[in-house]
Amino acid sequence: MASSVICTTCNQLIRRGIDLCRLYRHAALAVSEPGLRAVLDEDAQALAAMVVELQHEVTLAGGVPRMHGSWRAALRCRLVDGMARTAARRDSAWIHALAQDESGLLRAFERAIAGLPEDSAKVLRRQLPRLRGIHLDMHSLAGPAHS
Template sequence: MLPRPQTAICNALIRRSIDLLLLYRRAAAGCEPGLRMVLGENVHTLQLLIADLQEQLRAGGVGPRDHGSWRGVVHRHVTGWLVRIVARRDGAWIRALSHHESALLHAFEQAIECMPVESALVLRRQMPRLRGIHLDMHSLAGSARY
């Protein structure tokens, strides 16, 4: 079983991941079909990441979080409102998602640094998934500038 502070860190990462997943879903609902497909793939990757983290906590005898944070709700609504007022909505969604994705990647990296090696192993296994999303969003953000 993970010690309480490490459980809290994992649950916080789960909540942030759920927040990002819901933001991706909202963005995909209003984007063109090609971008919607890419965002859908990232949603699927985040679902796998969240399920894996939740399962790890359950295996340790801890009840994992299954919903996002109130901040995520606010971010989704504010971002949706801001995107509606810009001319290039797809580009605005890409930049917003890229920003939140980078923040999630950074949160995982910080959590890995502050956790003991054995506990951080669970998070390290998720890094390839997060880096894959990061590369997708980075390349999309680069092309959305034009």
């Protein structure tokens, strides 16, 4: 039962991680500031590494890891891209969208950790520093973006 719960939980987080990674990669191509592109690319790589680690954990628990995100990710990319193209400050629009989605992923991890038994939650807890690093990146960028 415990491995089934961890597989289901991890697969939900994997899907969200893949979706967010896809948005980061799209944003890295769409923004105009080269330094911002580098930060977004780094964060996309960190998310991809997190996804790979979670997929490995699902496999170790005897499950089949998710390998793809949701159809909503493609829709979200198009939506944010459209909003950014019409915004006066395109890069700021991307930062705002990424910060919002990244906060959602971090909250999903925290809720999952709170709902799992301690031994199962260790798998997710190991990912928190990486997610918090991305969180700090986005929110430090979002501060100046809104000024």
